[in-house]
Every structure is written in C-alpha cells, then in structure tokens.
Amino acid sequence: MKFYYFHLMPYHMEHDAPSSWVTLSNRHYDPATGHTLYNQYLDQLEQAERLGWDGLCVNEHHQNCYGTMPSPNVMAAMLVRRTTKAKIAILGNGLPLRENPLRIAEEIAMLDVASGGRVISGFVRGISAEYFSTGINPTHSRDRFYEAAELILRAWTEEGPFPFDGRFYRYHYVNPWPRPLQKPHPPVWCPSQGSSETVEWAAKRRFPYLMVFTPIKRIAQIYGEYREACEKNGYKASRYQLTVNVPIVVAENDAKARELARKHVMWVFNVGLRMHPPFWRPPGYMTEASLRRLLTSPPKLPSELEFEEADREGYLIYGSPATVRDKLRVFADELKAGILCSGMTGPSHEQTLEMMQLFAEEVMPHFREDANVDETAGVGR
C-alpha cells in the first residue's frame, strides 16, 4: 500500500454560527495565527516525506475554517522546492470554478517541470458551497468540468497552438508554455463523493477515484461501481486507481487514541463541515438521478454525526499501532485500496509530529509489499 499524507490546513476554532462555510465572517481569521499554522502544516508535510510517506496531498476549498487552502497550487509550489521524492497530489483544482482553466494547465505544468515530474493533478468540481463563494452557476458545474478537463488534457498533450471553441471556454490560441514533464501528462485523479456520473467518467479515462470522508460501507459500494465501470471499458482497475481518504489517529493505546479522535477528528465533521443547509444543495449541482438516490437514503449531516456512529460506520480510524494496523487491513485486503491518503491530527503541532512518527514506525512498514512499485505507472492517464 502507498501512503499519502493529506492536509486540510484547517483553522481550528469553535463558534456558534450556523455555517463554517461561505458566511462565517473572516473577522474570525487572525493572520498572525494563520502564519504559525501555515508554517506548522507545511513542516508536517515536509516531515511526512522524511518519515516515508510516498505522497503529499493539498486541496482546494474556499471561504471557511475547514480548510484554508483556496489555492492548492500555491501550497504545492512551496512543497516542490522543499521535498525531493514524494509525489505531490493536488486534490483541487476545482475546474468549473475557474473562468480561465487554461491557467490550471499552465500552473500544473510549471509544478510538474519544477518538481521533476512528481505532480498528480486532481480534477474536481468543487463541493457545493464553492458555488456560493465563487458565483459560478452550479447548473453549469458538470458541463464546465467536462469541458475544462478536455481543454486541459488537450493543452498538455497536443502540440500548440490550436483553437478551442467550447460552450464555456473559447480560445484562438491554446499553446501553454511550459509543457508538463510527465508523459503524456501528469496523472489525473478524481476526488469525489461518489456520484455515478463521475465514477463512469473517471473509470473510462483510468483516472484514480478518491473517496473523501465517506463511511466504509459506501466506499465499498462505490469501489464496486468503479471496478464494474472499468470492466465495461475493457480493463481491470489497478489497485492504485482506488484511493481512500480516512482520518487516522494513532496513540500508544486504544483509549488514548479514542480520546484524541473524539476531540480532534470530530471537529472536522461537527464544526469544520457545519454548513447552512442551502449550501449543501445548490440547484443543478447534482443530476436529478443523483438527488433522488441521495433522498432515498439521506446521509446524516456531518455536523450531526456523533462519535459513536462515526466510529461504528468507519468514518475514521483510531487506536494503538496494532489496532490501526488491523483496521487498515480492511482497506488494504478487503477493499483493496492501493493508496491511503490520510492526515493526522494531534492536540498540538509537536504531538502531531509524534503521532506521524509512531505511524511511520509501527504501522506503515507492515503494508510495504509494494515498496518497489510505481503507483503512477499506467494510471491516471
């Protein structure tokens, strides 16, 4: 199994506002605190490479305390020059959110060239709330996503200049300098929450599918759909196309880990993902079919998720190193996920670093049968 260290870069705070997204006033953001946090978070990512993580993940969210990385490419740029081996997985960019997606083709190519071909390029639509923050029409989200993806892939792989005449994006000269270093282009990943349209789209193109913060049963179901879609497209999914993101807490014993998980991981769900209900469901963001599926078995709002349920349903993993190893076996052996994208959260920066070290020493080495495999070979392009 491959291990990627995932960071949200949250701005941890308690508040009583109805939403941590879009409308939570930025007067709560203290730039001096932010300075410390950004540097600690970047230190953690750099340390992850030294401890043996195979990849580092940054991501894109706007106007919230859940994750303070509106531009993942900026964070990736900082990591490129401070790391040497780790893949850098950019789990933005929100393609439809850009007015000029050619800029994404350019920025990813810059990072790929500068890093010596270590970049993985996530293509996302952006979660529902981003459409309130950016003003982009959510009813265009899916079509803009497909069109921008096509434009970027062509910009990376076809010799320029060429014209592009889309419904949303139009250029007379598509000819970005630099071109990416990886051939035919950096691997593309699709982080998503399981809409069947995205599953089909990703499977058709061999783009790895990443499930973010999803209960384990649902992960199993979506993996099944993805594998089936791959077979329909005439190939068998590589295990490195199945990627999972689950928060992990490891401590010297189960009781201590449980306490830390209850306190720190649940913040992500209960506060970080607290959202004014209309922000979850902008019109037209989902197809009617997806909406009907959702309404038929409505998932619990993250803000209402209780620890016991999160624990039972497998939203998170915690425990002593031995317990965490056992729980990870389910992902590795039963779900056959090839890449684990997980971050850790301790009560302080120092304790987070200690937790990372414990994981790297006591857990990671037990999953290294594939140490010499390149997880990006033939995947994501």
Place this chain on the structure above:
Amino acid sequence: MPTARELVVRGTPVQMLQDGSGPPLLFLHGAGGAGRWLAFQERLAKDFSVYFPSHPGHGGSPAAEWIEHISDLAFHYLDLLDRLGLERVHLVGASFGGWIAAEVATMASQRLESLVLIDPVGIRVDGWIYPFLFGMDIPEIVTTIFQNPKAALALAPPDQSVDTLALQYRQGTALARVSWNPYLYNPLLRRRLGRIGAPTLLCWGAHDRLAPLAPCGETWAREILGARLRVFAESGHVPHLEEPDAVAEAIGEFCRLREGIG
C-alpha cells in the same frame, strides 16, 4: 375549476391551466407559483380567458435543456402565443414571471394589449442588490417574500416525498439556469425597457423586501414610458397572493380601460 392542458410549443412540452371567458390574458408565474390556480387567477377568470402555463422545468412542464437565458423563455412565450393562435393578449407576470413578461414586451409590444408587472425582477437597479434567495432556508425565504406569512401556505409543498423534493430541485435548477449570475437580472434589459409601447401597469407590494418599491419599483416606473404604478399597502413581494382581490381588480380596471369595454 381550470382545465389542465398539455401542449407542445415548438418541440417543448408545456402544461397549462386555462379557464374563464373574455379577452385572452397570459399569466406568467413566479418561482414556486407553477400550477397554483388560486384566488387571484379565479378572480381574473371572471373577466378574461386566462392562460396559465408552467415554465419549462416548473410544475408539470418538463425541463427544457435549450433554455439557457431569460430571452429563451421570452421567445418560448412568443412561440406559445403563436401556438395558441393569439394575436394579441393582456400579459401579466409576477416576480420572475414579470421579468419574462418585460423581456417579451421589449421584443414584441405589438402583441400586447397591455402589460402588467407585479413586483418584477429582471433589471439592475442602482443602489440595490437582490437578497440571494438561493442561499436561504425556507423560513428566511418566507420572511423575505411575504409581508403576510400566512399567504405562503398557499405555496407550501403537499408533502416531503422524494418526488416533491425532486420537483422543487428541478424548479430551482430551471430558475438558477437563467438567474444565478447575474442574479435575477439581465444586464441588457433596463435600457431596452424604453422600447415597451404597450400600456403598462406596475403593481407593487409596499413591503417588498426582495425588490423594494424604492428603489426598484420607482426605477421601473421611470424606465417604462407612461407606466402606472399601483402600490398595495398590505403586501410584500407577492401582492397577487397577499391581496389577490385588490390586485385582480386593479388589473381588471386597467385592462378594461384599454379594451374600451369598461
């Protein structure tokens, strides 16, 4: 009781309610008003042949992928008039429907005996930004739209079934496709209002919080030459729901004057 009709307008299926006798009147509903034949329509049907279609994607009319812009809806209603063989009509539009009606009037005033706009949106008004209904929950929306919240009950969904929620989502989607950004207006419309030649009545709720009389109603009254402005003292954004008889009466009076039958 109105009759429900299904018809196809240049390839686009439409569900329409119809009742009454007298000169033809086309009513264009606002968001959430599709298929709601209430006291207002009942009262109008005493004086007019009322045609009340649901916009594509609203009520019983299926979504139409080709509708991407408010002018598509305006052309759709010109097509509907042709389909119904109506050369000239009284055109009444409320809120979002008022926006469509104003677009129609800038294109084809000669098809209109008269134009009635009830708290329309659709133009950029200096000094006003329409509150963002898409970001509001139901209680916030009711507070923004209604002066008398009891009137909102008439638009309440029958249940919370998957079908009902899916219909609401489809309606929101159809609305958002043409109005998310720019929100509730067409930047080109305001200047075009000067082209409207039909006699125009503006009906406005005194307590409209979505598009307040000042500055919105006053701007419309300035931009449409000769428009008459009637204010309804007990109403918010939807006087035809909040004071249905008074609004229907004002419309009847205004139109009879045009018809020369009053």
